[in-house]
Amino acid sequence: MPSITKHRHISTNFINLVLLLTVLSLLSPATEAQQHRLGIPSCPNTTTFTINSTYQANRDTLLPSLSSNVTRGVFFYNTTAGNSPDMVYGLFLCRGDISTSACQACVTYAATHISRRCPLDKTAVVWYEECFLRYSNRNIFSVVTETPTIYFLSGRSSIVTISEEDRFEKFVLKVINETIAMAESRPVKENIHEVQLLDLENEHSKETFSGKNWERSQEFPSIQLDILHAATNHFSDENKLGEGGFGPVYKGTLANGKEIAVKRLSRTSGQGLVEFKNEVLLIARLQHKNLVRLLGCCLEKNEKLLVYEFMPNRSLDVFLFDSNLATQLDWQKRFNIIKGIARGIMYLHEDSRLRIIHRDLKASNVLLDHKMNPKISDFGMARIFCEDINQANTNRVVGTYGYMAPEYAMEGLFSIKSDVFSFGVLLLEIISGKKNNGFHLAKRGESLLTFAWKLWSKGEGMELMDQLLVPSCVASEVLKCIHIGLLCVQEDPSDRPTMSSVIFMLASDGTIKLPHPTEPAFSVGRVVTKSIEPISREEVFSVNEITVSNFSPR
Numbered sequence: 001m002p003s004i005t006k007h008r009h010i011s012t013n014f015i016n017l018v019l020l021l022t023v024l025s026l027l028s029p030a031t032e033a034q035q036h037r038l039g040i041p042s043c044p045n046t047t048t049f050t051i052n053s054t055y056q057a058n059r060d061t062l063l064p065s066l067s068s069n070v071t072r073g074v075f076f077y078n079t080t081a082g083n084s085p086d087m088v089y090g091l092f093l094c095r096g097d098i099s100t101s102a103c104q105a106c107v108t109y110a111a112t113h114i115s116r117r118c119p120l121d122k123t124a125v126v127w128y129e130e131c132f133l134r135y136s137n138r139n140i141f142s143v144v145t146e147t148p149t150i151y152f153l154s155g156r157s158s159i160v161t162i163s164e165e166d167r168f169e170k171f172v173l174k175v176i177n178e179t180i181a182m183a184e185s186r187p188v189k190e191n192i193h194e195v196q197l198l199d200l201e202n203e204h205s206k207e208t209f210s211g212k213n214w215e216r217s218q219e220f221p222s223i224q225l226d227i228l229h230a231a232t233n234h235f236s237d238e239n240k241l242g243e244g245g246f247g248p249v250y251k252g253t254l255a256n257g258k259e260i261a262v263k264r265l266s267r268t269s270g271q272g273l274v275e276f277k278n279e280v281l282l283i284a285r286l287q288h289k290n291l292v293r294l295l296g297c298c299l300e301k302n303e304k305l306l307v308y309e310f311m312p313n314r315s316l317d318v319f320l321f322d323s324n325l326a327t328q329l330d331w332q333k334r335f336n337i338i339k340g341i342a343r344g345i346m347y348l349h350e351d352s353r354l355r356i357i358h359r360d361l362k363a364s365n366v367l368l369d370h371k372m373n374p375k376i377s378d379f380g381m382a383r384i385f386c387e388d389i390n391q392a393n394t395n396r397v398v399g400t401y402g403y404m405a406p407e408y409a410m411e412g413l414f415s416i417k418s419d420v421f422s423f424g425v426l427l428l429e430i431i432s433g434k435k436n437n438g439f440h441l442a443k444r445g446e447s448l449l450t451f452a453w454k455l456w457s458k459g460e461g462m463e464l465m466d467q468l469l470v471p472s473c474v475a476s477e478v479l480k481c482i483h484i485g486l487l488c489v490q491e492d493p494s495d496r497p498t499m500s501s502v503i504f505m506l507a508s509d510g511t512i513k514l515p516h517p518t519e520p521a522f523s524v525g526r527v528v529t530k531s532i533e534p535i536s537r538e539e540v541f542s543v544n545e546i547t548v549s550n551f552s553p554r
Helices: 017-023 032-037 053-066 100-117 165-187 203-209 226-229 268-285 316-320 331-351 408-412 416-432 448-457 473-490 499-507
Strands: 004-007 040-042 076-082 088-095 124-126 132-137 238-242 247-253 260-262 295-301 302-307 367-369 375-376 396-400 527-531
Touching: 040 260, 053 088, 053 100, 053 132, 088 100, 088 260, 088 473, 100 124, 100 132, 226 247, 226 260, 226 295, 226 302, 226 331, 316 367, 316 416, 331 375, 331 473, 331 499, 408 473, 416 448, 416 473, 416 499, 448 473, 473 499
Parallel strands: none
Antiparallel strands: 004 076, 040 124, 076 088, 088 132, 124 132, 238 247, 247 260, 260 302, 295 302, 367 375, 396 527
16 A cells, blocks of 8 residues: 655645635535535646556545545645655645535545646645645646636625635634734744744745744744744844834844844834734735835734844844934935835836825835845835725824825825825935935925925936945936826826836936926825824815826837
């Protein structure tokens, strides 16, 4: 008889199914017979085996072993049968809200069904409302894949998918709340809620956390509190990197020498808990070289901690607004920082799996690595944006005045053009070395934006430039960046370019004629979190997504 090898770690290759089954669990249950009729097989027919072959014997051994391993509280299992080159990999997953007997019945039926419907396939998948079963001749454990994909129809004949964002987001937030409550009352090893589990057991995770400092993972590893206490010297003041709006950030060093940054949510900040949940939901799904990388989290006792890669040069504002440190930022470094920030924002707006508006882009939220490469951080205020909506409104304005677009600060309206405005402010700050916040005090009521626009309009744009840049600057690039910055801070959102247009303009060689910017909105600075009068749901706002991509040569 072929040998069976057992594996108990969680696989990522069926995450979409986990989410789908979660949504389906909200629907009314069908009878067992109905559930079995819902079986949907996928038989690719790309590779097949011959009758009575070694591979068939291994598959026929593996399938019954899956159902026999359904036990109380264990609704996921994976295993292998046989040896290479005829090894068969198999797994099953049951919905978390059904009984052990229902899970076993579903997996047993699936094992029979899949061998009958895909008799000679070396790889196959079958879905039911209550369970999922898969086998393959390739290693499918710890491998992310999004295909094949299926849709289920509910009793109302409507397609059930996880695109029901409001419903899904409420469910995820409910899970996080339950996880926090469980984490505060259970031993460390039990601090994982059995919902939406992923397997990040790969070489990177092992290297980062030495293979034993992280537990069964969710979107990313959960790190034990005592590990972080030791890494940060019990969150000592000597290790404090700074104080954010919702708590301090500490530098830490793990036992293997790896440096980390730990954001510690203030225990008295009820508002900060919302931002914590938001950041957990968003940043784990984002991967870009100009976004800070989240390594893990900790939810133990009363602590709520996020662990990031450590940025040795801290944040952009530390260098930009310090007369001594600013000398380290020559023009080439500043120009590279500008381009890197633009690429990061374009990824959020256009290239990521989710369309995201950051809503708090500013110099202190741009971190710098050891080569001065920029990485956007702090996604606590970010919002997912639907692709078919151009503009939305909120009755809770959060962010920093001076970086906030006027339509957002005054009316609570936000769109991707809100981030474009913030980027324009940041670009002008990088060139001038001056903060927009407080600039009006030194310039008789003028903001940095209106000051820059007046200089540019008079043909004196180089007067805006930080004098520390004189030895290293390229005048044409400086003037181009000022021009782009002024296009980004125009008062009408429809006049502002998209970030893809910004990147195109930044890369242009000077032969492209840029549009003439209108005078920017007046803007002064202070940190704000305020409520405004809510706008009725029926009052829909729409903006023409006008870009500046139609350029003409000089």
